[in-house]
Amino acid sequence: xxxxxxLTANIDKPNSASIDTYLAGGGYESxxxxxxxxxxxxxxxxxxxxxxxRGGAGFPTGMKWSFVPRNAPKPTYLLCNADEAEPGxxxxxxxxxxxxxxxxxxxxxxxxxxxxxxxxxxxxxxEFHYGATVLVKALEEAREKGFLGKNIFGSGFDFDIxxxxxxxxxxxxxxxxxxxxxxxxxxxxRVKPPFPAVIGVFGGPTVVQNxxxxxxxxxxxxxxxxxxxxxGTPKNTGPKLYCVSGKVKKPGVxxxxxxxxLKELIYDHCGGITGDRKLKAVIPGGASAPMLTPDEIDLPLxxxxxxxxxxxxxxxxxxxxxxxxxIVDAVWRLAKFFxxxxxxxxxxCREGTNWMESILDRLERGEGRQQDADLLLDMSxxxxxxxxxxxxxxxxxxxxSSVKKFRDEYLHHVTHKSxxxxxxxxxxLDMPVGAH
Amino acid sequence: MADxxxxxxxxxxxxxxxxxxxxxxxxxxxxxxxxLTLYPTKEAALLPTLHLVQETWGWISPEAVHYVGGLLDLSxxxxxxxxxxxxxxxxxxxxKYRLRVCTNLSCMVSNAYDxxxxxxxxxxxxxxxxxxxGRFTVLEVxxxxxxxxxxxxxxxxxxxxxxxxxxxxALVDQLK
Ligand SMILES: Cc1cc2nc3c(=O)[nH]c(=O)nc-3n(C[C@H](O)[C@H](O)[C@H](O)COP(=O)(O)O)c2cc1C
Ligand code: SF4
Ligand code: FES
Numbered sequence: 001x002x003x004x005x006x007l008t009a010n011i012d013k014p015n016s017a018s019i020d021t022y023l024a025g026g027g028y029e030s031x032x033x034x035x036x037x038x039x040x041x042x043x044x045x046x047x048x049x050x051x052x053x054r055g056g057a058g059f060p061t062g063m064k065w066s067f068v069p070r071n072a073p074k075p076t077y078l079l080c081n082a083d084e085a086e087p088g089x090x091x092x093x094x095x096x097x098x099x100x101x102x103x104x105x106x107x108x109x110x111x112x113x114x115x116x117x118x119x120x121x122x123x124x125x126x127e128f129h130y131g132a133t134v135l136v137k138a139l140e141e142a143r144e145k146g147f148l149g150k151n152i153f154g155s156g157f158d159f160d161i162x163x164x165x166x167x168x169x170x171x172x173x174x175x176x177x178x179x180x181x182x183x184x185x186x187x188x189x190r191v192k193p194p195f196p197a198v199i200g201v202f203g204g205p206t207v208v209q210n211x212x213x214x215x216x217x218x219x220x221x222x223x224x225x226x227x228x229x230x231x232g233t234p235k236n237t238g239p240k241l242y243c244v245s246g247k248v249k250k251p252g253v254x255x256x257x258x259x260x261x262l263k264e265l266i267y268d269h270c271g272g273i274t275g276d277r278k279l280k281a282v283i284p285g286g287a288s289a290p291m292l293t294p295d296e297i298d299l300p301l302x303x304x305x306x307x308x309x310x311x312x313x314x315x316x317x318x319x320x321x322x323x324x325x326x327i328v329d330a331v332w333r334l335a336k337f338f339x340x341x342x343x344x345x346x347x348x349c350r351e352g353t354n355w356m357e358s359i360l361d362r363l364e365r366g367e368g369r370q371q372d373a374d375l376l377l378d379m380s381x382x383x384x385x386x387x388x389x390x391x392x393x394x395x396x397x398x399x400x401s402s403v404k405k406f407r408d409e410y411l412h413h414v415t416h417k418s419x420x421x422x423x424x425x426x427x428x429l430d431m432p433v434g435a436h
Numbered sequence: 437m438a439d440x441x442x443x444x445x446x447x448x449x450x451x452x453x454x455x456x457x458x459x460x461x462x463x464x465x466x467x468x469x470x471x472l473t474l475y476p477t478k479e480a481a482l483l484p485t486l487h488l489v490q491e492t493w494g495w496i497s498p499e500a501v502h503y504v505g506g507l508l509d510l511s512x513x514x515x516x517x518x519x520x521x522x523x524x525x526x527x528x529x530x531x532k533y534r535l536r537v538c539t540n541l542s543c544m545v546s547n548a549y550d551x552x553x554x555x556x557x558x559x560x561x562x563x564x565x566x567x568x569x570g571r572f573t574v575l576e577v578x579x580x581x582x583x584x585x586x587x588x589x590x591x592x593x594x595x596x597x598x599x600x601x602x603x604x605x606a607l608v609d610q611l612k
Pocket of ligand 3: 087089539543578579580581582586588
């Protein structure tokens with residue numbers, strides 16, 4: 001499969017973030033076209049394209065839009081999820097920094113289709129300070145040209161966008177955590193139902209959509225649903241950004257039609273494994289996705305195929321681990337992440353993630369017990385499906401898959417009180433724990 | 437009021453000093469007023485206002501918490517609750533340069549811990565502490581969304597990618 005340049009068509013142009021560059025490539029024509037269409041027709045078009053959310057869950061976008069009531073007592077809101085905090089994921093950042101107008105145009109069209117209130121928000125993680133300044137500048141440019149503000153393209157549609165910066169909390173990427181955070185609260189997810197499409201931010205119907213999802217929208221309006229479906233396979237359509245990191249020779253963001261195989265991506269396009277070593281495990285969809293072993297990588301990277309293989313495409317953050325990485329060390333680091341990022345509302349998630357981190361830590365220290373592998377599985381059982389949001393389920397993905405697939409390596413830590421020969425623990429064990 | 441202040445260190449950190457008051461300078465006040473116009477509720481302005489506080493004074497003091505509560509009609513406890521939830525809001529004074537080292541998985545397997553541990557050794561601080569001269573705070577952070585150019589260190593607002601112990605040393609020398 002050859003790489004494509006569809007979502008990334010502009011990013012290598014000089015001054016790619018400026019509105020002049022964007023306009024020279026036909027920018028904002030899709031928005032002009034869409035605002036002359038009936039909103040029902042735009043939703044139908046997006047449904048026909050079979051576009052699915054790029055933020056993690058792969059939910060059909062057009063269907064989500066059709067859930068929005070048109071006569072709700074409170075205004076409807078569009079929120080762009082630019083929190084991008086799933087470890088292994090760094091694609092939205094490229095679009096934000098290099099082609100912000102594509103995102104803005106996507107938001108104008110999407111907001112018009114769902115009947116959004118005049119103000120929408122881009123929730124960008126606090127660490128992306130540069131990205132936020134790029135967006136603020138791009139929004140100013142769009143306002144000057146009349147693409148934002150009152151009566152856009154003479155359609156009678158009033159619309160503007162505010163950049164809302166997060167402040168360092170992974171859980172604010174979860175859509176109801178994000179809504180809470182926009183409202184000025186701690187980012188603690190809400191119980192669903194009611195779903196955000198019915199009652200979301202400020203009490204109004206709310207659509208939360210990932211950056212890459214929104215960036216697909218102008219392309220669909222411009223080229224049609226059939227064109228979009230010509231990439232990928234039925235129900236798994238469109239151009240897709242894949243983030244590859246870890247032990248590969250050429251890490252980075254790659255664009256392919258949805259469904260390139262993991263094997264081809266790693267070996268033909270990323271140059272294979274660092275130092276031509278052996279592959280040990282791959283996480284295909286960000287830290288939340290269960291691990292795959294080398295015999296499982298002849299796998300099309302689309303939502304359904306990866307799900308069928310027992311993992312998930314998630315945010316398409318592909319983390320490659322080679323034979324020198326100690327699996328217990330790798331899983332410990334992910335467990336530490338989830339323990340730190342648990343918002344603390346649900347006891348199984350709050351207590352369980354911390355406990356899993358300390359069991360993995362004691363295995364690394366040579367203080368593990370014979371039953372620890374099973375204890376981890378048992379705990380996972382008590383977190384999964386018993387917590388309020390998907391972070392709880394995410395936290396157990398790497399743990400369960402690694403215990404099942406690398407049990408010998410876990411046991412080695414108990415019997416030999418050290419990592420497998422030839423594998424390495426990356427941190428020192430004598431560092432004092434810092435205050436968080 | 438002063439005699440009501442509890443004696444333990446935890447609570448002390450959270451009580452404003454009655455002798456100190458804080459107020460945004462005029463230009464920041466203007467930005468604050470603009471922020472209020474962007475949201476349908478006052479409370480929604482809390483996160484951006486706390487960013488303003490941190491930009492203006494470098495950290496979020498108990499006095500600032502009370503001040504912000506007053507501006508937005510929120511109790512200080514509500515504001516504290518939000519400040520303490522988000523990692524980027526500093527509840528203590530921090531160094532002029534915050535060295536935020538990502539050690540999440542992709543950075544870890546690119547030797548990020550070597551950088552982090554070296555910084556603690558070289559600057560003689562424990563993790564999350566500030567050097568005595570007030571210049572550096574060393575922080576271990578979660579994924580910065582830049583794993584393709586691991587390891588990554590964020591210094592204040594800026595990302596430094598494809599880092600190494602040597603490059604880190606050179607940067608710290610420059611920042612002295
Ligand atoms: C713990 C957690 C973190 C998440 N983080 C993000 C994120 O950083 N960016 C994102 O777009 N979606 C994230 N999601 C998914 C969102 O909840 C939501 O499904 C998504 O924003 C919907 O947009 P989409 O349909 O366009 O993908 C996260 C979900 C969970 C459970
Ligand atoms: S599952 Fe975890 S992160 Fe999600 S709401 Fe419960 S405690 Fe918070
Ligand atoms: S793991 Fe360090 S930037 Fe993602």
